[in-house]
Amino acid sequence: MTETPARPDSVWRGIGTVLTWVVLIVVIAALAASVVVPRIIGGVSLTVLTGSMRPTIEPGDLIVVKPVPVDDVQIGDIVTFQPISDDPTVITHRVVAKTFTASETSFVTRGDANGADDDPIEGEQIRGRLVYTVPKLGFIANALGGNRTELVLLVGGGLVVVSLGAFIAAGIDRRKRRRAAEGES
Incomplete structure (x- = not known):
C-alpha cells in the first residue's frame, strides 16, 4: 500500500487546529490570571x-x-x-x-x-x-468593564464548546480518511 501525500487543505487544517489550541490556552490562562485566581486567593x-x-x-x-x-x-x-x-x-x-x-x-x-x-x-x-x-492584560480588563465575570463565563464556555466541536470533527475526519484508504486497498 502506498502512502498518499498530505493534501494542502489538510496541512492548513492542521495549522488551524494548532493555532486554535494556542489561542484557547492563552485565553484560558488570561481569564484564570485575571478572574479565577484572584477570587481563589481572596x-x-x-x-x-x-x-x-x-x-x-x-x-x-x-x-x-x-x-x-x-x-x-x-x-x-x-x-x-x-x-x-x-x-x-x-x-x-x-x-x-x-x-x-x-x-x-x-x-x-x-x-x-x-x-x-x-x-x-x-x-x-x-x-x-x-x-x-x-503585562498589558489590564487594557483588556478595562475594556470589559464591570461585566468581566459574566463575559469570562460566556467566552470560556464558548471556547470549550468550539474546542470540543473541533476535536470531534477532527476525529470524524480521521475515520473517514481511514475508511477511504481501506477501500482503496
Whole structure:
C-alpha cells in the first residue's frame, strides 16, 4: 500500500487546529490570571493606569493584590493603598520605610519611577500586597468593564464548546480518511 501525500487543505487544517489550541490556552490562562485566581486567593485584580512604578509595573498591566495583615508588610513590598481613607482611589507603590509607635504602624511609600516619597500612610489604608502582575492584560480588563465575570463565563464556555466541536470533527475526519484508504486497498 502506498502512502498518499498530505493534501494542502489538510496541512492548513492542521495549522488551524494548532493555532486554535494556542489561542484557547492563552485565553484560558488570561481569564484564570485575571478572574479565577484572584477570587481563589481572596485578592482583587486591578489595572495600573500610570507609569509611577516603571519599569517594574507598566501602565496597562493587570496586578493582583491580596489583603495581608499590617504586621506582614515589609520594606520593599509593593502595596496598594488608599491615599485618603474611605476614598475608592488607590495607588500601588513600594514601601520604603516603616515606623512603629505605641498605637500604630505607619508606612512611607514611593513609586519606583518617582523621585520623592509619598505622604505617610497608616496600616488601615493598605488594601493589599502585590501577588503578581500580568503585562498589558489590564487594557483588556478595562475594556470589559464591570461585566468581566459574566463575559469570562460566556467566552470560556464558548471556547470549550468550539474546542470540543473541533476535536470531534477532527476525529470524524480521521475515520473517514481511514475508511477511504481501506477501500482503496
